[in-house]
Amino acid sequence: MGANASRVDAQDPEASGGFVVPAAPSQEHPLVARLYVFDIDNNKWLQQNSEAIPEFSKVDEDEDDMEAGWYLAVSGQFDLLISEDLRLTVDGLTKTWYFYAGTSRCLKFYSKEGFDLANQRYDNCLFENRYKLEPTEENKKKIYEKDAYDAWALGQDPAEIFFDVDEPEDHCDPKKFNHLREDHASHEDDSEAHQLEMGGLDNSFLIKDGSVEVFRNVNDGVKKSGVSVKLNFKGTPMTPQKALLANQESNLLFLTPDTSKKSSIFRVDLEREQVVSEWTFRKDGVDIPMADIATDSKSAQMDLTSTFMGLDSNRLCRWDTRTAQGKVQEQEVELEYSTGKDYSVASKTLFRCMATTGEGHVALGSYDGRIRLYTDRSLTKAKTAFPGLGSPITAIDCSYDGKWVLATTDTYVLVISTAFRTKDGAMTTGFKAAMGKSQSAPRLLKLLPSDVTKTGNAPFTKARFTWITEQGKQERWIVVSCGTYSVLWNFRQVKMSTGPGASAATTGGFKTCFDYSMSSSKSETVMDSAFMHDNFNSTTSNMVVATKHDIYSCAGMDIDD
Template sequence: MGNSGSAPEPDTDEFSSPAPAQEPAGLTLYKGERNSKGDFQWKEAAGGIHASLYDANEDATGRRPEWHFELEGGPVDLNAVIDDDFVFDLASRRVLFTVDNTIWALHTPAGGVFEALHAKYERALFENKWGLEDTLENRNKIMGTDGLQMIGKETAESLRAWADDMDVDVPTAAELSTPPRERLVGRRDAIHGLVMGAGDRSYLIRDGEINVMRNVLGGMEDAAVKLSFGMPESGGTPGTGRRSTRRSSLGPAAASGGGSLTPSRALLMAAESKMAMLTPLRKSNLIQADIETGRVVSEWSFQKDGVDIPMDDIVGDTKASQLEDRQTFLGLGTNRLVRWDMRDRAGVVQEMGSPIVQYAGGKDYARNTNFTCMATSGDGYVVVGSQDGRVRLYSESTLTQARTSIPSLGYPITDVDVTYDGRWVVATAAHYLMVVMTTYRPPGSEATLCGFTSRMGANSPAPRLLRLRLEDALRTGNKPLQKGRFTWVTERGRQERWVVASCGSYTVRWNLRVVKTANAQTVSGGGLTTVDQYQLLSKEEHVVDSAFMHDNFARSHGESMVVVTDNHVYNINDDEDSS
């Protein structure tokens, strides 16, 4: 690329490595600052500067590429390693990035300069992320043959598919701009987790005990009840029950000691009358408690062919299964996806003393799949995230092979969720949420297919990224996004309307309908449409979880949500009458 005149259009058919040539002069640099009122604004820092990309390891034999973005000619020379945090604003031809906790925006003139810079950035990003030369062969190696289309740039067909159901469900301006109201519900020391119920109760996980919360319209209230489950003794023999005589206590919660357990995962079952729990100390065992009596009634072993199988996560067969009298559920291990059955092989519910959970189906993967999280839809479709960043979609009938595998963007997936109808998936990574539309139409067909039951491949609409604006990422201390999930719906005909995630001491809410109708004016992560319109709710301490109340407890004029911090519980509502 030359040093004068307009830059040529990038050659999108080739994947050659970006050349370390300078861009033309005439670029303008802006610095992001907050004024005395705390509002973010741009201030011109320099004009007539030069921008270039170069590989710092170009002459180092055997070292992976390390591409940098460098600006020269202004009062301050800037240098940033190429990563996913660069944002390209197509409408204003700006490149936004951060250097040493300061936000900068590079404005480019018309004439193809912006497009050429973006193309070179994408090639440099690929090489930095994967350590390989950016060739078509290497892209296929990393992403698969269809991967370039599955996580590629937005097309007209993709835009149409995303907005297909928006004719009857468009968000109002007031809905997007009105901040929700909050109410402090109570204070508890050392809250570790939240178990949401769709019935009368939800639960706070604490050290050695579980506090019962009463679900009410618009949120929850303290029920002044605690459950303190005793850890069953280890070493029991098959066919014998392992029961705890430790019962629930009424009144204000107090610290419990002794052998009381603190679950790492908890799942409500049997119309929310029982709670199944995993503990870090016994990952191949499932502890089941009766919530009505406040007692541990049995401890089950996860086994296949007589061998104990450790589990890292458990979820219900479907999104509504905790409301039903089901005896099956799903378990996830590092390289295992399993359906477990608490009945014997003849289909009769086991006695409480039986310690073996039957292996009812699934797969042990020989390769390192490194599964991290899973979720289920209303029909029992299963979405699984992994350490390598891939998202896999399984049908309700088989767990042995994913129908669709969505390529990695290079970062571990820590949480996943799926809408009740299975049309949308959200996958959480440290600095973005990826929303995937799972329905698609094959070329030349009017039939609508689903990625959970058939392979999407190159036919899938491009996913979209939800991320914080750079100034808000700095405000949160660059803390990771966690536990992205949709509005909680458990019946057909209801639409999820929001996506929520936690980030340090903040809760972030994106309107799902805004996500569906977003245009490709802002892109990141290699060219994916990026949505940075959201509500940011601040707390004074770390947010443990942010979760929507079940649809039964949402107020009529908006969604109801609960935010749990290290020591406090808040009800969050859109309804003006919630205070």
């Protein structure tokens, strides 16, 4: 294991000196380490214990204030359930753990043997807590499946891996994000916004309680138009839960949280500024509730397309708006388990989110952490299934060419390469053919320990690529919202710093990129951060950041040096 010296080493509490570091501990316990806590007020690390010992203990049954599972304590401090919520980052170069326990903390182990032993114990405890199985090799192969075991259990890449880092070099420094031009505007009224729906043509839209506020797209962001579309249908005010643009962005389709309307979708005619239709999701006379909707492809909202994607907990559908129940494709999803297809198991899988590529291939994220890739030609069976790392996938995005997938969890973002070479030597992606043992290990995007404290341990939400709709172009940026901040990674730098042969810090054996920048803190939680369509980017990449009551246009991310 290595470390990203430019970012992780800067967090090393002993790098700047000022601490008395014993050459050796007075006790012989193999796990003895030095414990530090991060002081956010003074932006520095404070030593708490020069001979701390991490302790692993198991609670067999749920108790009043503790659920069953393995817990971590350090010399009797903070009994914490071992999970991704600890945000553990491992730096093998300095034999250091960074983790979150009320604030950011770190353990610097005296010996490599103790460091390796602590890693092994932690990983085994995490596996057992995650999957409720003993951490045997047999059980690990059962969870990660034979073909995905090396990549997803061990963090190992196949012999041939494609990271597309040979593109023309850019000099997009994510630190320039601190110096973006920001234009701020309050919403037209006091109602809260729930979703930012970016348009690639004239307008973008804020989806709010009872209305849709319209903003004009301009070259450096969005401007207020003064137009707000009231959402009333047959005299009843409507609140959208999930929305998408359609029909050259002249229509807005939305789901509602109203429990009596779970099987309905409503259409807003944005030119007439009113809700004009209600459709019912139905198959064989039975209403089907949908939890998520998505466009047929990355650019479908700008086209005259009548179909869109629908998702519920164990069903993926394509619906057609030209008829009342005009479904093109629909099939209960058959999940790929080594033990066979079991719909009682499938009912617990709980599909959660989806996204499409430029060609219309579909990526699905699940509550159990699994990620599935479907070709645009068939929704009946995933071409490739990634086992994930156990954390629920809360949002997903794809690159336009389908070679990359972003999967958001509360504490990290997975960056997954889908490109591989088939047995006959042809280049393809996991959307079009089963990747098998050609799966590469996922890369992780995480916050530095000090920034976890800075954000108040807020969860990540909605990681997105730059929005392009043209083959041959490559996405330049990744953004994710976190608390009152937007966090930005240069995509090329991610690939270079975590690619084959690169030395990087790790999380559970997976290469992790910390080379990012954070926006200025907003006055309230960032609801969404999204890039302008490439139509509105010439020499800069521009972005829009929305909170419940404010919207910000952020311009100035260099595209070319």
